[in-house]
Amino acid sequence: MTDKTEPRNKPAPAVPSPADLAERLAPAGRVEHGEHVEQVENVTGAQSLIRSLEEVGCEVIFGLPGGAILPAYDPLMDSTKIRHILVRHEQGAGHAAQGYATATGRVGTVMVTSGPGATNLVTLLADALMDSVPMVAITGQVPSGAIGSDAFQEADTRGVTMPITKHNYLVTDPLDIPRAIAEAYYIAASGRPGPVLVDVTKDALQAQTTFRWPPKVDLPGYRPVTKPHNKQIREAARLIKAARRPIFYIGGGVIKARASEVLRELVDVTQIPLVTTLMARGAVPDDHPLHLGMPGMHGSVAAVTGLQKSDLLITLGARFDDRVTGKLSTFAPLAKVIHADIDPAEIGKNRTADVPMVGDCREVITELLAAMKAEDAVGDYTAWRTEVAGWKTTYPVGYTEPDSGLVAPQYVIERISALTGPEAVYVAGVGQHQMWAAQFVNYQRPNSWLNSGGLGTMGYAVPAAMGAQVGEPDRVVWAIDGDGCFQMTNQELATCVINQIPIKVAVINNSSLGMVRQWQTLFYNERYSNTDLHTSYEQRRIPDFVKMADAYGCLGLRCERKEDVDETIKAALAENDVPVVIDFVVCRDAMVWPMVPAGVSNDEIMYARGMSPVWDRETGAS
Amino acid sequence: MAKHVLSVLVENKPGVLARIAGLFSRRGFNINSLAVGETERPEISRMTVLVDAEDAPIEQITKQLNKLVEVLKVVELDPDLAVERRIILVKVRTEPGTRSHVLETAHLFRARVVDVAPDSVTIEGTGRVDKLEALLANLEQYGVKELVQSGMVAIGRGPRSITDRASRH
Numbered sequence: 133m134t135d136k137t138e139p140r141n142k143p144a145p146a147v148p149s150p151a152d153l154a155e156r157l158a159p160a161g162r163v164e165h166g167e168h169v170e171q172v173e174n175v176t177g178a179q180s181l182i183r184s185l186e187e188v189g190c191e192v193i194f195g196l197p198g199g200a201i202l203p204a205y206d207p208l209m210d211s212t213k214i215r216h217i218l219v220r221h222e223q224g225a226g227h228a229a230q231g232y233a234t235a236t237g238r239v240g241t242v243m244v245t246s247g248p249g250a251t252n253l254v255t256l257l258a259d260a261l262m263d264s265v266p267m268v269a270i271t272g273q274v275p276s277g278a279i280g281s282d283a284f285q286e287a288d289t290r291g292v293t294m295p296i297t298k299h300n301y302l303v304t305d306p307l308d309i310p311r312a313i314a315e316a317y318y319i320a321a322s323g324r325p326g327p328v329l330v331d332v333t334k335d336a337l338q339a340q341t342t343f344r345w346p347p348k349v350d351l352p353g354y355r356p357v358t359k360p361h362n363k364q365i366r367e368a369a370r371l372i373k374a375a376r377r378p379i380f381y382i383g384g385g386v387i388k389a390r391a392s393e394v395l396r397e398l399v400d401v402t403q404i405p406l407v408t409t410l411m412a413r414g415a416v417p418d419d420h421p422l423h424l425g426m427p428g429m430h431g432s433v434a435a436v437t438g439l440q441k442s443d444l445l446i447t448l449g450a451r452f453d454d455r456v457t458g459k460l461s462t463f464a465p466l467a468k469v470i471h472a473d474i475d476p477a478e479i480g481k482n483r484t485a486d487v488p489m490v491g492d493c494r495e496v497i498t499e500l501l502a503a504m505k506a507e508d509a510v511g512d513y514t515a516w517r518t519e520v521a522g523w524k525t526t527y528p529v530g531y532t533e534p535d536s537g538l539v540a541p542q543y544v545i546e547r548i549s550a551l552t553g554p555e556a557v558y559v560a561g562v563g564q565h566q567m568w569a570a571q572f573v574n575y576q577r578p579n580s581w582l583n584s585g586g587l588g589t590m591g592y593a594v595p596a597a598m599g600a601q602v603g604e605p606d607r608v609v610w611a612i613d614g615d616g617c618f619q620m621t622n623q624e625l626a627t628c629v630i631n632q633i634p635i636k637v638a639v640i641n642n643s644s645l646g647m648v649r650q651w652q653t654l655f656y657n658e659r660y661s662n663t664d665l666h667t668s669y670e671q672r673r674i675p676d677f678v679k680m681a682d683a684y685g686c687l688g689l690r691c692e693r694k695e696d697v698d699e700t701i702k703a704a705l706a707e708n709d710v711p712v713v714i715d716f717v718v719c720r721d722a723m724v725w726p727m728v729p730a731g732v733s734n735d736e737i738m739y740a741r742g743m744s745p746v747w748d749r750e751t752g753a754s
Numbered sequence: 755m756a757k758h759v760l761s762v763l764v765e766n767k768p769g770v771l772a773r774i775a776g777l778f779s780r781r782g783f784n785i786n787s788l789a790v791g792e793t794e795r796p797e798i799s800r801m802t803v804l805v806d807a808e809d810a811p812i813e814q815i816t817k818q819l820n821k822l823v824e825v826l827k828v829v830e831l832d833p834d835l836a837v838e839r840r841i842i843l844v845k846v847r848t849e850p851g852t853r854s855h856v857l858e859t860a861h862l863f864r865a866r867v868v869d870v871a872p873d874s875v876t877i878e879g880t881g882r883v884d885k886l887e888a889l890l891a892n893l894e895q896y897g898v899k900e901l902v903q904s905g906m907v908a909i910g911r912g913p914r915s916i917t918d919r920a921s922r923h
Contacts, residue, residue, distance in 0.1 A: 353764075353825050
């Protein structure tokens with residue numbers, strides 16, 4: 133079936149490209165994905181790398197070549213399976229891979245060179261680790277003989293990225309390349325997903341080697357557990373039946389496990405109220421009657437209070453992050469905890485679990501649902517449901533129109549969501565606009581909301597939106613960005629224009645580092661130290677975002693009045709050939725409410741300046 | 755703070771020691787001593803780490819170690835059910851009148867003399883931490899010129915080995 137290679141005493145043929153190899157080996161012309169390929173001689177390490185990437189199913193690489201990685205770029209040019217998108221900054225490549233991975237659920241891939249190319253990935257590797265995003269970063273490295281000699285563009289990439297990756301490799305032997313790539317993709321995508329870095333020396337890429345697939349993958353120390361213990365499931369069901377005020381605390385793990393549908397079923401069967409964290413928005417549609425909203429520092433009063441007053445937290449794929457818990461010793465003081473997560477280290481890290489469950493969320497929820505039905509374990513939570521519904525009505529998430537006559541940023545985001553719909557993908561940067569996007573966009577499906585939650589990386593939006601659009605070419609992708617964030621990574625607009633990636637960027641331009649400014653307003657006596665960005669107020673536009681968009685070849689629009697908002701959004705939605713950048717000039721005194729100040733108990737949630745709900749002194753039992 | 759003895763089985767590959775040391779430092783766990791060497795299987799190394807921690811963080815340390823891909827197994831050894839040893843080499847000043855006292859002290863602790871010079875002797879002591887502390891306390895009066903200690907190693911008592919189950923998961 134496969135072509136036998138010629139004996140070595142014949143003159144070596146010209147080195148074949150991967151496309152040639154594909155032609156040569158399969159009778160019908162194309163090697164089927166994943167099919168066993170016979171040993172092929174006379175391949176370079178670079179060709180082995182590209183072939184390995186093709187075999188693991190990589191379809192897109194975001195990257196930027198350089199000296200050390202250059203040998204890999206030659207066979208990459210001939211690859212028929214992999215599309216390489218040339219970015220303008222390595223950080224953009226990394227965030228794009230994150231956006232691609234989060235929108236599609238697949239592993240994102242980055243390829244950059246040694247030294248500064250690799251160190252430019254540090255921020256986003258830390259980001260991907262915090263938010264559990266599956267991605268593989270391939271970095272070039274100086275030749276192995278030169279390592280440790282302060283060579284040109286040398287950096288200890290493996291050492292620098294050790295604490296911020298799930299795992300990393302330094303490959304000096306080209307024979308190791310297929311195994312390293314196969315293991316990297318497996319580790320990135322399995323268990324708790326995360327970033328894996330593969331550092332490949334230049335001599336490994338240039339040397340002659342044998343490409344052998346599939347490689348022998350041996351990871352004796354890595355055995356992710358996905359199936360939960362039956363005993364724990366039954367114990368959880370028992371606790372749920374006995375509870376009077378249970379609540380589902382839903383985290384990003386549910387989306388990673390693709391468990392939204394079974395979760396919806398579980399919610400409908402048990403009729404227990406739920407909250408979705410910042411990373412889980414869209415796991416259950418926002419308009420579901422039992423959905424109390426987002427918990428946390430800027431969560432809704434109903435969601436935050438629901439957790440505080442609950443007697444049972446059913447925690448699925450969440451990690452009791454400090455933004456959600458506030459002062460940990462006062463968080464959910466009356467509640468027992470069921471905690472299901474795929475990462476055993478998260479269970480018991482911040483809060484002791486009465487019923488710990490290690491497992492994949494989809495398996496956990498499926499088994500829990502079956503157990504609830506089998507044991508008829510649903511209790512009567514009618515009084516509780518009425519109580520939480522009352523909070524939703526009394527303290528809805530909202531905003532007041534600004535006095536200044538400028539547009540309310542929340543209004544802009546509301547209208548973008550209303551006119552675009554829930555089938556789109558919404559990406560945000562970090563700051564006030566991120567919180568408003570989490571609050572005011574109507575989420576109906578998972579994988580429709582992308583942001584940097586754990587690390588909070590400004591500049592995430594534009595490149596991540598680019599990656600999301602590449603992964604979901606048929607959806608509208610909105611990057612809701614701040615004027616501060618936008619200036620950090622907007623060079624990727626060039627990449628978008630050149631590669632026909634028509635994202636839509638809404639710059640919520642309050643001419644400030646908004647979130648910091650909010651804190652200065654509330655806690656530093658309105659002393660605005662270094663938060664003025666001069667991008668819109670007093671007609672100082674440095675830079676002028678519309679002119680900048682033009683310069684990049686995008687459609688640039690400006691909107692400064694409430695009456696123009698709808699029309700501007702519609703104009704953006706009508707343009708699908710080039711990216712659109714809209715400069716929405718908004719009021720800089722708008723605040724994100726509700727708010728639980730740092731280090732304070734969630735009971736002291738403020739829904740407006742100086743205003744907190746007054747709770748009746750009820751006893752724990754009801 | 756309580757001291758805990760962790761035995762960590764790891765794949766014998768370059769960079770593993772750095773990875774583990776890095777994990778301890780960035781999670782804020784304090785390493786008292788660390789010793790590492792090959793086991794009876796050359797592809798597996800064993801690290802013995804003496805950690806200062808409260809009981810709750812020990813669970814977290816163990817779980818974080820297990821997350822590392824190259825870590826095969828983490829076991830906390832109960833000091834009552836394990837043999838622990840450390841080695842010290844101590845160079846003690848001697849004068850004609852004190853040399854015999856120094857040698858007698860070494861003899862009493864079943865320590866050995868491994869180097870002799872006109873005005874000093876070097877003593878090698880092996881044993882539990884408390885025994886070695888007592889040895890040092892007794893030698894201090896003569897003048898300790900130099901001291902070097904190894905990390906602690908420990909092995910569980912009884913017939914079972916922790917590598918028995920390392921390959922089964």
